[in-house]
Amino acid sequence: MSSEVPTAYAATSPFEAEQAAGPRRAGHDDGGRRRKLDYPPAPEPLPEPVIDNHTHLDFRDGLVEVSVTEALDAAAAVGVQGAVQVGCDLESSRFTVSAVDADPRLLGAVAIHPNDAPELASEGALEAALDEIAALAAHPRIRAIGETGLDYFRTGPEGREQQHYSFRRHIDLAKRLKLALQIHDRDAHQDVVRLLAEEGAPENVVFHCFSGDEELARICNEQGWYMSFAGTVTFKNADPLRAALSIADRSLLMVETDAPFLTPHPFRGQPNASYLVPYTVRSMAEVLSVDLADFGAQLRRNTEAVYGSWG
DSSP: OOSOOOGGGOOOOHHHHHTOOSOBOOSBOTTSOBOOOSOOOOOOOOSSOEEEEEEOTTSBOTTOOOOHHHHHHHHHTTTEEEEEEEOOSHHHHHHHHHHHHHOTTEEEEEOOOTTTHHHHHHTTOHHHHHHHHHHHTTSTTEEEEEEEEEETTTSOGGGHHHHHHHHHHHHHHHHHHTOEEEEEEESOHHHHHHHHHHHOOOSOEEETTOOOOHHHHHHHHHHTOEEEEOGGGGSTTOHHHHHHHHHSOGGGEEEOOOBTSOOOTTSTTSOOOGGGHHHHHHHHHHHHTOOHHHHHHHHHHHHHHHHOOOO
16 A cells, blocks of 8 residues: 555645535535545555546545546556546536546546435426436437436435436436446335336446345346445445345446545545545455456456447
């Protein structure tokens, strides 16, 4: 492990942090405890390059504002050769289209997040938002519709009908445009699987930040759905998640950050970024008892099979 943080992520003053543009992650965790806001040290570079399957470069955290180019340069230095920038509302989806135009190391995904669908529906704005997502998705470097899906953790039963409707519309859009579908699934495994079956899943389905157990992993194996693991698989209390990983079809595995969230152990709670992917890759390889270089090459092939070329 390196003892140094990449230059672009070196801490500055809190005043400078407050001036950073874009949405910002809270400085406290869900329990109200103040988070450590400096970025973790860079990991040892991977022997084979991989791709961060899911990141939010527009979402700020920590004590610095890092540009898209700086973030990707830091990632490349440790063997993360590209990323999928993911939109989850209109603003971030517009950012995604701009970002994929600005740097060839990025491909993109655009969508309305399931937690936003009920609010937009109540305002009478969901249809217009979905229409704009469809227009943005026509960009040639947008290769997925996402993140979409269902979230029963932050949205109660009163919002489920609107979430279901929005998810069905996103499934249809992915199929019409022949794009992958990146799924956000939180406490909703059964309904996510049911709606995919009812609508007919697109050719490529990716469970972003896979949070299921062995049962869901078996369903994904049977259906040929991809499972993208984030830093959560490294957490001390994540034995069920590691059990799911251990039975997952290797040809269906991906890795991601969901940055700036879900920073891998032992840096849980600190800001996350694509340069930290190697910590998660090494943890996954250990769970599977596989050669690190071979595993990295497999992850990259799987990711390119879904999204196509980054070139």
